[in-house]
Amino acid sequence: MALNAVFLDFAGTLVDVHPGVxxxxxxxxxxxxxxxxxxxxxxxxxxxxxxxxxxTFSGRxxxxxxxxxxxxxxxxxxxxxxACGVRTDSVPFEAYFADLYATFARADVWRLYPDAIxxxxxxxxxxxxxxxxxxxDSRIASLVRALGLARWVEDVIYSAAVGWAxxxxxxxxxxxxxxRVVPQSxxxxxxxxxxDYRGARAAGLHARWLARGSPPDxxxxxxxxxxxxxxxxxxGVV
Numbered sequence: 001m002a003l004n005a006v007f008l009d010f011a012g013t014l015v016d017v018h019p020g021v022x023x024x025x026x027x028x029x030x031x032x033x034x035x036x037x038x039x040x041x042x043x044x045x046x047x048x049x050x051x052x053x054x055x056t057f058s059g060r061x062x063x064x065x066x067x068x069x070x071x072x073x074x075x076x077x078x079x080x081x082x083a084c085g086v087r088t089d090s091v092p093f094e095a096y097f098a099d100l101y102a103t104f105a106r107a108d109v110w111r112l113y114p115d116a117i118x119x120x121x122x123x124x125x126x127x128x129x130x131x132x133x134x135x136x137d138s139r140i141a142s143l144v145r146a147l148g149l150a151r152w153v154e155d156v157i158y159s160a161a162v163g164w165a166x167x168x169x170x171x172x173x174x175x176x177x178x179x180r181v182v183p184q185s186x187x188x189x190x191x192x193x194x195x196d197y198r199g200a201r202a203a204g205l206h207a208r209w210l211a212r213g214s215p216p217d218x219x220x221x222x223x224x225x226x227x228x229x230x231x232x233x234x235x236g237v238v
Contacts, residue, residue: 001182001184001185002185003128003185003186003187003206003234004128004129004179004181004185004186005128005129005130005131005176005179005181005185005186005187006123006128006129006130006131006186006187006188006189006234007130007131007132007133007157007172007175007179007186007187007188007189007200007205008130008131008132008133008153008188008189008190009132009133009134009166009188009189009190009191009192009196009210010132010134010136010140010144010158011134011136012190012191012192012210012212013113013116013189013190013191013196013210013229014112014113014116014132014149015110015111015112015113015116015143015147016110016111016113017104017109017110018109018110018111020038020042021041021042021045022037022038022039022040022041022042022043022045023038023042024100024103024104024109025038025041025042025045025077025080025100026038026041028096028099028100028103029096029100031099032091032092032095032096032099033091033092034081034086034091034092034096035086036081036084036086037084040084041080041081041084044080044083044084045076045080047083048076048079048080048083049076052072052075052076054135054159054164054165054168055069055072055135055136055137055159055160055165056159056160056162056163056164056165057069057160057161057163058162058163058164059163062138065138065160065161066137066138068160069137069138069139069160070101072137073097073101073137074097074101077097077100078093078097081093104139105139105142105143106146107143107146107147110143110147112147112148112149113229115228115229115230116149116229117148117152118229118230119229119230119232120149120152120153121152122234123152123234124152126234126235128234129154129179130152130153130154131153131154131155131156131157131175131178131179132144132149132153132155132156132157132158133157133158133166133171133172133175133188133190134156134157134158134159135158135159135165135166135195136158136159136160137158137160138158138160138161140156140158141156144156154179155178155179157171157174157175157178159171162174165195166190166192166195166196166199166200167194167195167196167198167199167202168199169199169202169203169204170203171199172188172199172200172203172204172205173203176203176205183203183204183205184204184205184206186205186206187205187206187207187208187234188200188205188206188207188208189207189208189210189226189229189232190207190209190210191209191210191211191212192209193209193217193219193220194219196209196210197209197219197220197224198219198220207224208224208225208226208232209224209225209226210226210227210228210229211225211226211227212227212228213227
């Protein structure tokens, strides 16, 4: 069976926050008179984010969904500040959060990994269709355009809109339906060994874990691990 589609994760795979989540949180905080340490809030963010319920809001109007996305992230940011010893009721939190949320919708706090476009070029040359599959909110659509990715991808499937988040197999099933392919003819690549690799495999797709310098993970076979997108091979995958 030929490989008909490649699904790519977004953050951590194609793009990264620049110069880092903690640095952006702290920089915007300073503009509102809030003092937080970039390294501490980065560490706290990773823990708080991992504890949140899935970023999924099915069965809502677009406006209601975007409001739900906003409040989902508001809870994350509030929890991060509180964990860093900043009482949200003693600082201009609402203004800070609105500024921060808008900041992450801009392309200037994101950067493409240098191996992203070369992979997309190789896939285009091979005639393989590309889709982004991400646990993200509606800001992803404008980011994909602003970062120059729209010309390379057929569509963007993101958790807040489809109602399921990786590693739930249903988001991969939704992506296959959107791409009009069977799972056995699709390959998913992402930087999370559980959400991306195990989620895709559970849905019947081929998968690669993009380790990007992480140590080996027992949950991923070495032959399905790559450290850069340059290493990805899609000839003879299926």
